[in-house]
Amino acid sequence: MNIVAITLGFAIATLTGLGEKRVTAITVEVGIQNRTLAIAIASTPTLLNSPTMAIPGAIYGLLMFVTGAGFAWCASRRQDLLKA
Template sequence: MAGLGLAERKSITIEVGIQNGTLAIAIATTLLNAPIMAIPAAIYSVVMFLTSGIFAGLLKAKTFRGLKST
């Protein structure tokens, strides 16, 4: 991630988290044929969406305050 700006690094970090949860659910339900194994991934996905939403809101507020003060 060298050479990328802060906004790009933040976007990639959140996107990778979303893809990891989805991939885990897909593997558990299709390749492993064990839907019970998808439960932790589903819980992770819910928690990840909530925390990433809060994180994005905080970053947006911080960025907005920074732009407003200049």
């Protein structure tokens, strides 16, 4: 799901003709934004009130930072290559 979100964020931002830095920022934001919401919904007493249901959100959060960091690294390498 995270890789799909990153791919869609990148594709849509690129198709709209935004600059390279904005495309990178939007892609990273779309790729890492859902973890906090999932944990909040699962843990809030007025919503689900189930810490057990927050576990998948926490695991997803760890994985999304790995894929987000990978994308950011690739984007920075690409910008370095374009400058050279």
